[in-house]
Amino acid sequence: MxxxxxxxxxxxxxxxxxxxxxxxxxxxxxxxxxxxxxxxxxxxxxxxxxxxxxxxxxxxxxxxxxxRNTFINSPKILDATLQTRKNPKLFFAGQITGVEGYIESVGTGWLAGLNAARIMRNENLIAAPETSAIGALCRYVSNVETKNFQPVNITFGLLESLPPELRKKYRNKRERHQVQVEMALREWDEFLLEIQRKNTKAQSINV
Ligand SMILES: Cc1cc2nc3c(=O)[nH]c(=O)nc-3n(C[C@H](O)[C@H](O)[C@H](O)COP(=O)(O)OP(=O)(O)OC[C@H]3O[C@@H](n4cnc5c(N)ncnc54)[C@H](O)[C@@H]3O)c2cc1C
Structure with missing residues (x-):
């Protein structure tokens, strides 16, 4: 408002x-x-x-x-590929995983869909770069250590923090966010290229 x-x-x-x-x-x-x-x-x-x-x-x-959102206890159930740990052919995405919001749900839906297609083709599953928003959300829902897991929107706070030397260099929050965004976009472009080349070197997980 x-x-x-x-x-x-x-x-x-x-x-x-x-x-x-x-x-x-x-x-x-x-x-x-x-x-x-x-x-x-x-x-x-x-x-x-x-x-x-x-x-x-x-x-x-x-x-x-x-x-009230209904959501699963993702940190106990999901990997960052959005695949369930118990059943490799079962994926979750969107609000039910503990992300909240349109963009967050679409982003995780895209990754889960991509991985579901990859598993059918016997390809390695992929996790989004942790510097990116989708990667940060997936890392959070699959890894966060808390007794009271609650849904999250994407925020800068979820992104991987900058290395100490960059934090020292950029003391202003806006500048730090700008650097985080630039890093994320760079890694995201590389990630997409890797997918296109079908060479899933980046954070691949064998099925
Ligand atoms: C009042 C309100 C306002 C919001 N405003 C915003 C906003 O301004 N901006 C924003 O980013 N987010 C907003 N959100 C959050 C956003 O709507 C959700 O995070 C997002 O829509 C979740 O998308 P989803 O696809 O994961 O789930 P949903 O959109 O809930 O889709 C799940 C679908 O699965 C269907 N379904 C459920 N059970 C079954 C079943 N057993 N079999 C088959 N189908 C089933 C449901 O009918 C539904 O169509 C708002 C939410 C609410 C409630």
Whole structure:
């Protein structure tokens, strides 16, 4: 709800917060309010949300609810190839593995699909580079040591941290993130080339 870059056209001032309305139907008469999962009583939600300028006369078709993800205990079950340790022909991907979000689910789905195809062709399974976002997510869900495994979105915190000499060189967080992104993109390109060459030298695991 950060208002950055959204000055009020009437006043030129940035508001305290901005809410996003996402169109829900073709007739464009129903919108969802992004990021308002909450467990307030419905009457209270209506009262509070009507305080938002522009929503004073809104009709509420559905109120916010907290959702609960169902997920497996991936660190005990999965390898970073997204294959189950017990049954090599069984793969998991997406939210059920403990990643959260559209991109995270698509990314892990891509890797699990790729590996499922590779196993059918008797090829080595592959793990994504650990510097990359997909690699970091797969490493997290398959390896994290915790008694209370919980779903994660991708963040810079999940990426492999920079070696000490680079951390010393780049003290500013933004610069460090930039270097992490550049490293990830470089390794990702190499990883894709390796796949194309069908030479799975990078972190291959024999089936
Ligand atoms: C209210 C809400 C808002 C969200 N907003 C965002 C957002 O803004 N940005 C973002 O990145 N993420 C958002 N997410 C999270 C995102 O939706 C999920 O992380 C993502 O959709 C998970 O994708 P998935 O393919 O792994 O699982 P799903 O999208 O849940 O797909 C699983 C599919 O499997 C089907 N299925 C289940 N059981 C069976 C069965 N036994 N047989 C056959 N099919 C079955 C289900 O019907 C479903 O279609 C939101 C989630 C919620 C609940």
């Amino acid at each position: 950060k208002p950055k870059g959204l000055p009020d056209p009437k006043t030129g001032f940035e508001p305290y917060a901005a809410v996003q309305l996402r169109q829900e139907n073709l007739m464009a008469d129903a919108y969802s309010l992004v990021g308002f999962q909450n467990h307030l009583r419905y009457g209270e939600q209506e009262r509070v949300l009507k305080l938002i300028p522009g929503l004073e006369n809104a009709d509420f078709l559905q109120f916010g609810q907290i959702h």
